[in-house]
Amino acid sequence: MELAVTGGRVLSPDLTVREADVLVDADEGVVREVGQTLTGDEELDASGGLVMPGLVNAHTHVAMTLLRGYADDKPLEAWLQEDIWPAEGELTPADVRVGAELGMLEMIKTGTTAFADMYFHVPEIVDAVADAGLRARLGHGVVTVAKGTETAHDDAEESIEVAREFDGAADGRVRTAFMPHSLTTVGSNFLDEYVPQAREAGVPVHIHANETVDEVEPIVEEYGMRPLEYAREHGLLEPEDFVAHGVHTTPEEHELLAETGAGVVHCPASNMKLASGMAPVQAMRDAGVSVGLGTDGAASNNDLSLFDEMRDAAMLGKLAADDASAVPAEAVVEMATQGGADVTGLPGGRIEAGSAADLVVVDLDAPHLTPGHDLVSHLAYAATGSDVRHTMCDGAVLMRDREVLTMDEESVLERAETTAAELVERV
Ligand SMILES: N[C@@H](CCSC[C@H]1O[C@@H](n2cnc3c(=O)[nH]cnc32)[C@H](O)[C@@H]1O)C(=O)O
Numbered sequence: 001m002e003l004a005v006t007g008g009r010v011l012s013p014d015l016t017v018r019e020a021d022v023l024v025d026a027d028e029g030v031v032r033e034v035g036q037t038l039t040g041d042e043e044l045d046a047s048g049g050l051v052m053p054g055l056v057n058a059h060t061h062v063a064m065t066l067l068r069g070y071a072d073d074k075p076l077e078a079w080l081q082e083d084i085w086p087a088e089g090e091l092t093p094a095d096v097r098v099g100a101e102l103g104m105l106e107m108i109k110t111g112t113t114a115f116a117d118m119y120f121h122v123p124e125i126v127d128a129v130a131d132a133g134l135r136a137r138l139g140h141g142v143v144t145v146a147k148g149t150e151t152a153h154d155d156a157e158e159s160i161e162v163a164r165e166f167d168g169a170a171d172g173r174v175r176t177a178f179m180p181h182s183l184t185t186v187g188s189n190f191l192d193e194y195v196p197q198a199r200e201a202g203v204p205v206h207i208h209a210n211e212t213v214d215e216v217e218p219i220v221e222e223y224g225m226r227p228l229e230y231a232r233e234h235g236l237l238e239p240e241d242f243v244a245h246g247v248h249t250t251p252e253e254h255e256l257l258a259e260t261g262a263g264v265v266h267c268p269a270s271n272m273k274l275a276s277g278m279a280p281v282q283a284m285r286d287a288g289v290s291v292g293l294g295t296d297g298a299a300s301n302n303d304l305s306l307f308d309e310m311r312d313a314a315m316l317g318k319l320a321a322d323d324a325s326a327v328p329a330e331a332v333v334e335m336a337t338q339g340g341a342d343v344t345g346l347p348g349g350r351i352e353a354g355s356a357a358d359l360v361v362v363d364l365d366a367p368h369l370t371p372g373h374d375l376v377s378h379l380a381y382a383a384t385g386s387d388v389r390h391t392m393c394d395g396a397v398l399m400r401d402r403e404v405l406t407m408d409e410e411s412v413l414e415r416a417e418t419t420a421a422e423l424v425e426r427v
């Protein structure tokens with residue numbers, strides 16, 4: 001079946017905009033052609049809209065939607081230890097499924113077609129991705145500190161097993177990674193033992209790194225090197241690996257990232273909310289580092305819309321560089337699309353013949369998007385998730401005219417409300 005997305009303007013990989021139709025092979029999930037007056041077996045109306053690549057949320061914890069607004073206004077360590085981890089300790093597989101569905105519903109409605117996720121009860125998240133129709137790189141987050149040796153090994157083994165078992169699930173829309181939580185919450189002996197197993201399984205490694213000063217200092221003090229040098233020493237930073245945050249990073253660490261080809265996921269809202277710091281995004285890009293954008297979990301953001309993330313990344317990037325020309329509109333649009341796809345190793349991020357048919361149509365017919373001097377500027381600075389009219393992933397329409405076709409919205413919201421209330425009761 002061929003589907004023609006017609007009547008709109010299209011954002012090209014070089015970020016220019018032109019009037020064009022997009023012909024999609026829905027069975028193969030690829031873009032066949034971008035051109036004038038194309039027709040297919042079916043049509044998706046893009047008139048008055050901008051057809052752009054589906055957004056890529058390159059770092060999140062999707063089921064944390066259940067903890068949205070549960071604990072705010074605290075720094076990372078206290079927030080995790082006093083509020084989030086105790087609540088997460090009560091989460092059942094069924095709860096994670098509900099939270100994951102809520103997050104995916106939100107992502108589809110705000111134009112995200114692919115995401116990278118670190119959490120637990122991953123089989124439930126795999127099933128939710130399969131049903132929602134999205135694309136994802138999933139992994140089980142490992143924590144070894146403050147755990148008995150056996151429990152810690154079980155956690156790391158689970159992460160490797162999950163990565164092996166589910167890579168390629170949901171018709172290939174699910175890919176996996178080995179996901180040690182962070183350089184300070186996973187011991188170096190565990191990295192030494194399990195990272196080689198991830199290599200053998202052929203999956204990348206995703207980890208939080210250099211998020212707060214409190215995570216950097218202990219490594220510098222104990223090992224006399226910067227965290228990313230330490231990461232490299234312990235087998236991380238292969239080209240397909242990607243780290244979340246990279247807030248407190250030095251020019252030498254940027255060079256290391258650029259040399260190795262490992263990517264960084266910038267999470268500006270989470271960094272601001274937890275007062276973790278300002279990532280030197282312009283400096284990383286200047287050094288040649290691949291950068292994507294992520295929302296992080298909904299408890300530290302508190303939404304999963306990449307439109308907000310683009311705006312925050314541009315604003316914060318300017319403040320961090322003390323330069324209004326830093327992190328311009330094109331940079332954030334690139335990071336939210338191609339950048340995220342490249343960093344996570346997932347298809348998508350570009351609309352051109354042969355690319356994955358992961359795209360969204362943004363309605364331009366709105367007061368806050370008028371006049372249309374520069375549509376890339378609008379995507380970065382003025383558009384919001386609710387401007388998304390249609391969402392398509394892998395050639396399948398997931399949302400048409402703001403109606404999500406792969407999920408029952410009302411039921412997801414109802415179940416999320418009940419599940420979250422019962423969770424808080426138990427904590
Ligand atoms: N198996 C692990 C769970 C790790 S999953 C990934 C974890 O990252 C946590 N998380 C969410 N946002 C952040 C962040 O910004 N920095 C570090 N961790 C975070 C999240 O709450 C979740 O517990 C265990 O036994 O605890």
Ligand SMILES: [Zn+2]
Nearest residue numbers: 208244296297
């Ligand atoms: Zn995170």
